[in-house]
Amino acid sequence: MLDEKRLQILTESAKYDVSCSSSGSNRKNLGGLGNANLGGICHSFTSDGRCISLLKILMSNDCLYDCLYCVNRRTNDIERATATPDEICELVMGFYKRNYIEGLFLSSAVFSTPNQTMQKLFETVYKLRTVYNFHGYIHLKGIPNADKELIDEAAKYVDRMSFNIELPSEKSLKLLAPQKDKNGIIKPMTALQKEKFIRSENKKGKFIPAGQTTQMIVGATSETDGIILNLTSALYKNVGLKRVYYSSYVPTNFETSLLPYNQVSLLREHRLYQADWLLRFYGFTVDELCKKEENLAEEFDPKCAWALKNLGLFPLEVNSAPVELLIRVPGIGLKGAYKIREARKFTKLTFEDLKKMRIVLKRARHFITCSGKFFGEEKEGRIRKLLLQLEQNDNATQLSLFDKNEVILSTITGEF
Amino acid sequence: MLYYKIENSVDGILSAIFESFLKKEYPDNLVFGGFEVSIFDTLKEIKVDEERVKRVKSALNKYNQFALEKISYAFRYGEDIKLKIIFDFAYITIDKKKNLLKMFNNPIILAFNDIVDRISLERHRFLGFVRFIETDKGILYSHISPDHDISDLLFSHFKNRLNTPFIIHDTKRDKVVLFNGNDKQIVYTKKLPTLYLHENEEYFSELFKRYFDSVNIKERKNTKLQDRYMPRRYRKNLTEFKTKKPL
Numbered sequence: 001m002l003d004e005k006r007l008q009i010l011t012e013s014a015k016y017d018v019s020c021s022s023s024g025s026n027r028k029n030l031g032g033l034g035n036a037n038l039g040g041i042c043h044s045f046t047s048d049g050r051c052i053s054l055l056k057i058l059m060s061n062d063c064l065y066d067c068l069y070c071v072n073r074r075t076n077d078i079e080r081a082t083a084t085p086d087e088i089c090e091l092v093m094g095f096y097k098r099n100y101i102e103g104l105f106l107s108s109a110v111f112s113t114p115n116q117t118m119q120k121l122f123e124t125v126y127k128l129r130t131v132y133n134f135h136g137y138i139h140l141k142g143i144p145n146a147d148k149e150l151i152d153e154a155a156k157y158v159d160r161m162s163f164n165i166e167l168p169s170e171k172s173l174k175l176l177a178p179q180k181d182k183n184g185i186i187k188p189m190t191a192l193q194k195e196k197f198i199r200s201e202n203k204k205g206k207f208i209p210a211g212q213t214t215q216m217i218v219g220a221t222s223e224t225d226g227i228i229l230n231l232t233s234a235l236y237k238n239v240g241l242k243r244v245y246y247s248s249y250v251p252t253n254f255e256t257s258l259l260p261y262n263q264v265s266l267l268r269e270h271r272l273y274q275a276d277w278l279l280r281f282y283g284f285t286v287d288e289l290c291k292k293e294e295n296l297a298e299e300f301d302p303k304c305a306w307a308l309k310n311l312g313l314f315p316l317e318v319n320s321a322p323v324e325l326l327i328r329v330p331g332i333g334l335k336g337a338y339k340i341r342e343a344r345k346f347t348k349l350t351f352e353d354l355k356k357m358r359i360v361l362k363r364a365r366h367f368i369t370c371s372g373k374f375f376g377e378e379k380e381g382r383i384r385k386l387l388l389q390l391e392q393n394d395n396a397t398q399l400s401l402f403d404k405n406e407v408i409l410s411t412i413t414g415e416f
Numbered sequence: 417m418l419y420y421k422i423e424n425s426v427d428g429i430l431s432a433i434f435e436s437f438l439k440k441e442y443p444d445n446l447v448f449g450g451f452e453v454s455i456f457d458t459l460k461e462i463k464v465d466e467e468r469v470k471r472v473k474s475a476l477n478k479y480n481q482f483a484l485e486k487i488s489y490a491f492r493y494g495e496d497i498k499l500k501i502i503f504d505f506a507y508i509t510i511d512k513k514k515n516l517l518k519m520f521n522n523p524i525i526l527a528f529n530d531i532v533d534r535i536s537l538e539r540h541r542f543l544g545f546v547r548f549i550e551t552d553k554g555i556l557y558s559h560i561s562p563d564h565d566i567s568d569l570l571f572s573h574f575k576n577r578l579n580t581p582f583i584i585h586d587t588k589r590d591k592v593v594l595f596n597g598n599d600k601q602i603v604y605t606k607k608l609p610t611l612y613l614h615e616n617e618e619y620f621s622e623l624f625k626r627y628f629d630s631v632n633i634k635e636r637k638n639t640k641l642q643d644r645y646m647p648r649r650y651r652k653n654l655t656e657f658k659t660k661k662p663l
Contacts (some may be wrong), residue, residue, distance in 0.1 A: 009632045042541075043545070044544070046631050046642065047638070097548065098547060343519055
């Protein structure tokens with residue numbers, strides 16, 4: 001049985017993996033313990049406001065690599081621990097039964113060759129499914145440069161797999177993670193996606209039903225938001241990823257001049273998540289939001305910044321504008337646009353109606369008309385000033401940065 | 417003010433609907449139990465009448481096939497204001513003769529959808545916020561005190577998932593929902609069971625408290641967000657918020 005001390009070491013080392021989502025799979029309980037819930041379930045929330053859905057743990061934090069940004073790097077003087085496959089299985093069963101968790105997120109430091117490390121991870125999930133008869137959610141981290149056969153074999157038993165991009169360019173990877181290379185990360189992602197496609201064509205049984213995700217560290221290196229979002233967009237389009245996670249660099253290494261000494265602003269990470277959301281659900285392209293050499297505006301959210309650049313497209317009439325355009329109005333989200341579309345079938349909507357429907361109008365009013373009536377400001381300079389004030393009020397405390405915005409909320413809770 | 421004093425049930429509300437249409441009057445509020453009114457107000461007692469209930473039900477069904485299902489769901493709401501909100505919704509559906517649930521700018525529909533949404537949000541939250549303890553006999557026991565009457569809505573989720581006998585005890589409503597290995601039972605009792613813990617129980621609960629602590633990133637403290645997702649009133653029954661033993 002795993003003791004408390006080792007649990008602490010192995011989970012503390014795992015917490016910088018941001019992904020906590022348990023969604024995207026509808027695995028059934030085949031007579032043992034557990035099943036998966038398509039929308040995902042959050043079981044608790046820690047005081048950083050993140051959700052606990054999965055038991056996030058490393059098999060070992062005893063790493064041979066020396067990635068400068070990573071807390072588990074070989075040259076870092078921290079306590080090391082390793083757990084056995086059975087210890088992890090017992091822990092998952094005990095936690096799951098008590099409804100503490102939705103499943104397992106298993107990762108590991110590379111404590112031996114990539115293949116031997118991947119083999120141990122595979123052994124654990126294989127045992128959990130076949131010996132312990134566990135059918136809850138499993139997210140397994142892939143080890144870069146492990147053999148394809150080994151990765152494919154593991155993919156048959158888990159719901160989601162992820163290889164972390166870590167840094168947004170090959171140059172940065174070479175600089176900070178010399179033992180890793182782009183190919184070792186992108187190749188298995190692409191191969192997995194291909195394999196998943198072939199298997200689903202031939203109906204060959206479950207194979208990462210919840211797909212793949214990845215994560216990159218923001219602010220440790222010099223890439224612009226434009227570069228990051230282009231990479232993101234390519235990962236969604238070409239590799240078929242379900243989610244890209246961004247994590248603001250938190251300093252864990254003060255011995256190198258290659259990394260910033262201070263924590264990177266959470267606002268930047270926040271803006272990236274907002275832009276990511278617009279790419280996936282609102283039909284925006286990267287070019288509309290951010291040029292390659294630019295960063296996203298800090299003073300406005302990306303949708304607002306886009307609308308200000310395209311004032312000529314507005315105002316839109318809420319009683320007739322198509323939904324694809326309504327969702328581009330600052331302050332009107334997918335839910336708001338849906339409510340408008342349904343309600344206007346009954347009656348012509350007025351400004352008062354929108355208020356009653358709890359559509360937030362402080363931003364939207366400059367971009368819409370209701371039955372021909374306009375309630376916003378005419379002059380661009382004035383609109384800009386008012387929107388800026390709103391954004392500053394919203395950001396007045398770092399805290400409300402998160403609670404004013406549905407976008408970031410959902411990304412953190414992992415319900416998507 | 418006109419008050420209808422009804423039986424505190426869906427049928428009570430539906431009987432009131434019949435009365436209201438019959439007398440061409442509209443109550444200002446619906447109450448039940450030993451409610452007293454001032455001398456300026458009128459209190460009208462309305463008995464449940466099965467024939468009338470049936471007629472109201474068939475009218476509702478005609479205009480909105482989901483209305484009755486939604487109404488019995490909304491009745492799980494934890495506050496008495498639900499009586500009037502449900503009454504208004506049922507009345508307007510029959511009066512306008514159509515399904516208005518998506519008329520999002522209508523205050524009556526808004527209020528009704530609101531209480532339905534709150535119940536379903538709480539139900540969803542409790543899929544995560546239930547904590548079981550394992551007894552020496554291997555039975556899983558949990559006590560909860562949700563705002564709304566949702567305990568039996570959790571049953572099929574946990575039955576499919578756990579595949580083993582369990583008990584969910586709503587201590588606010590003295591309601592016990594249990595799975596005996598074959599089917600569902602609902603019992604109302606004020607008695608708290610005496611439980612003997614499984615020998616592993618403390619090991620796992622201590623380990624989970626440790627996990628809850630170590631997975632947190634202190635540099636990113638945001639308790640406001642935590643409070644929003646996991647309101648404090650829910651925490652008293654949660655393992656991870658209980659004091660942990662020192663290492």
